[in-house]
Amino acid sequence: MELIAKARAAGEAIDADVLVQAIPYCRHLGVIARLEGELLTLELPFAAHLVGNPMLQALHGGVIGSLLEMAAMAQVIYEVRTPRLPKPVDISIDYLRSGRATTSFARARIAKQGRRVVNVHAEMWQEDESKPIAALRGHMLLDSVRS
């Protein structure tokens, strides 16, 4: 992404929310990024267009998967200073609790960083961070060789 490449070339930090707002799919869902100290958190305010089960007003599984994947990717971009967007190789999502009609949060951490591939874990929660509603494990390929 040009935004990332420019910041890297200039040796500048990337504003997490500027990055997220530059991605149309993140905007389409209504995702916001917050950086507090070293902790990068994505926030998704509830909206009617996110519902998958109207009887329970529960979030769609695809919303949950999407937010977790965005958090994983944002963390890799923030922490691993590559000029390009990482490519997802595989992800595995565990759905732990139903996503209710309230604000959701997601945060990721890098479990292992190799030269070409990163193993990343992400969690999503609502009111209580100690009660995650879903978790993701995945691998992302770094395109660090050529920029």
Next chain:
Amino acid sequence: MTESVPPWLKLVQGHMHQTAFFAHLKGEVVGFGPGKATMRIPYGPHLVGNPDTGVVHGGVITALLDHTSGAAVMAALKDPMAIATLDLRIDYMKPATPGEAIVAEVTCLKVTHSVAFVRGSAYQSSPDDPVAICTGAFMLMRGTPSPMMDAKA
């Protein structure tokens, strides 16, 4: 394709595209068969994950496979009931080509008392050249009504 489909499943089939988030992605139902579902999401600028290349975000494929997987499970059930995704694993084989719709085809391999298992893929020009493949498991909530039976589902 609809010949062997019971009336309740026809109702589900008619409502699957109305799910708020699937509609937000402008998803379409292509077809249902016994234990099988096919859906597609046409390409659109709102789905883009990389603004430089126009490649759609991985989350779009996740959402399409999740929705199609749920439909495949319903298409394998004898009676309507609520279901919930337990887990979903996706392998991204290659980036989706910008400008082309993504089609998902999912088969429900097995239904037990409490759990159903699915396997499927997402592709563009040919099913033999998938963009992504998936496996998943769903909890079956026997006795809980399916939200897809409701017209607003």
